[in-house]
Amino acid sequence: MIIDFxxxxxxxxxxxxxxxxxxxxxxxxxxxxxxxxxxxxxxKFKTKETVYSINAIPLGGFVKVYGEEYNEKVTKDxxxxxxxxxxxxxxxxxxxxxIGNFLLGWVLxxxxxxxxxxxxxxxxxxxxxxxxxxxxTAGIKSKDIIKxxxxxxxxxxxxxxxxxxxxxxxxxxxxxxLIIERNKKELSITTIPRENxxxxxxxxxxxxxxFEIKKYNWYQAPYYGLIExxxxxxxxVLSLKNLIIESLAGQADTKNLAGPIGIxxxxxxxxxxxxxxxxxxxxxxxxxxxxxxxxxxxxxxGGRIVFVLYEWITGNKVNKKVEHWVNAAGFAILIxxxxxxxxxxxxxxxx
Numbered sequence: 473m474i475i476d477f478x479x480x481x482x483x484x485x486x487x488x489x490x491x492x493x494x495x496x497x498x499x500x501x502x503x504x505x506x507x508x509x510x511x512x513x514x515x516k517f518k519t520k521e522t523v524y525s526i527n528a529i530p531l532g533g534f535v536k537v538y539g540e541e542y543n544e545k546v547t548k549d550x551x552x553x554x555x556x557x558x559x560x561x562x563x564x565x566x567x568x569x570x571i572g573n574f575l576l577g578w579v580l581x582x583x584x585x586x587x588x589x590x591x592x593x594x595x596x597x598x599x600x601x602x603x604x605x606x607x608x609t610a611g612i613k614s615k616d617i618i619k620x621x622x623x624x625x626x627x628x629x630x631x632x633x634x635x636x637x638x639x640x641x642x643x644x645x646x647x648x649x650l651i652i653e654r655n656k657k658e659l660s661i662t663t664i665p666r667e668n669x670x671x672x673x674x675x676x677x678x679x680x681x682x683f684e685i686k687k688y689n690w691y692q693a694p695y696y697g698l699i700e701x702x703x704x705x706x707x708x709v710l711s712l713k714n715l716i717i718e719s720l721a722g723q724a725d726t727k728n729l730a731g732p733i734g735i736x737x738x739x740x741x742x743x744x745x746x747x748x749x750x751x752x753x754x755x756x757x758x759x760x761x762x763x764x765x766x767x768x769x770x771x772x773x774g775g776r777i778v779f780v781l782y783e784w785i786t787g788n789k790v791n792k793k794v795e796h797w798v799n800a801a802g803f804a805i806l807i808x809x810x811x812x813x814x815x816x817x818x819x820x821x822x823x
Contacts, residue, residue: 476743477736478530480754482508484573484761485533491572492535492565499561502538502552509533531732531810537565541795559784566773566780573762574701580755581704582697587748588687591700596636597681602670605677610663612678613654620651622660627651633680640665640675704756708763733814770802 485508496503502521507513509527516525539546539553546553554562596618601607620629621639623646630636640648645667652659665675688696730738735757742753766774776799779790 474736476750477739480739480757481530483754484758487572487576488569488761489533489535491568495565495568496535496537499557499565500552501554501557501565502549503535504538505536507534559780562780563777566777569773570762570766573758577755577758578697578701580751581700582693584748584752585686585688585693585697586690588685589748589752590683591686593681593684596630596633598678599681600679602673602677605673606663606666607676607678610661612661617653618650619653622649633682644675705759705763708759712763733818770798771806775802
């Protein structure tokens, strides 16, 4: 349901902007407006010095602080203007939204760990074995864990299912020795992967476990949740890095990219499966939002941090016209990308 998507988006934006808002208040910076969505406004109310608004375009949010850019006129309360704060205070405000999204993801993952959640396995474990296969003939059993593969050339310690499959495919028809953990004991088993396996069977004739249920007590969950949150964030960073490199080389595969429409479908599908799946998707989106926002691109938090670092290192204020137009151009590029990806989403899901 589309309402599930808007609830998720509201939570993600609220936490992100709340991070900016709270740190700005701690730094004694005047917050002029706290907005969910982009104008035109649907609902506005003011308490003390801050306007709170719900806006018509539900694709983000904003915290408007006093003296946000050098092109603004700061005539009173100069000590409460963003531009007059120390560089470390500015960076604290700008990174607070990213930190908020990481913390949200961590809290959700930690909660899910108390419930038990299927996550990609971090080991190569045998789940099933085909009859009359090389694996069965060699004596490999279900629940065996593959630790390493020895070939004539070298010994490779395997850490993932794709890595193991790649090694096996490279050694079809050749004798290999598998280093296996079984009942906490290490065994060596020699076999030969088939060059022409039967349909729906691999070279060894094994089914590998790709997911495992991870569940912890409430006092363990935050620790393991933090580890999982860190690993997930690193994976997102590496995937984004590869996408950028491939894009520059003109070889990017954009099939896995999703705009608002694609994300709405993913969220809705997860919600239909169950609450835990829905919360897991929200956590992953929160980590993605954190990573994207810290990128050093104009109009994003990371792009604004670049201006602050320039000012801090050189001791010179950023040219107000340059800052304004660079941020405006960056925002225009981001909106254009969202539109392009959304068109692809429509083609993929509805045409």
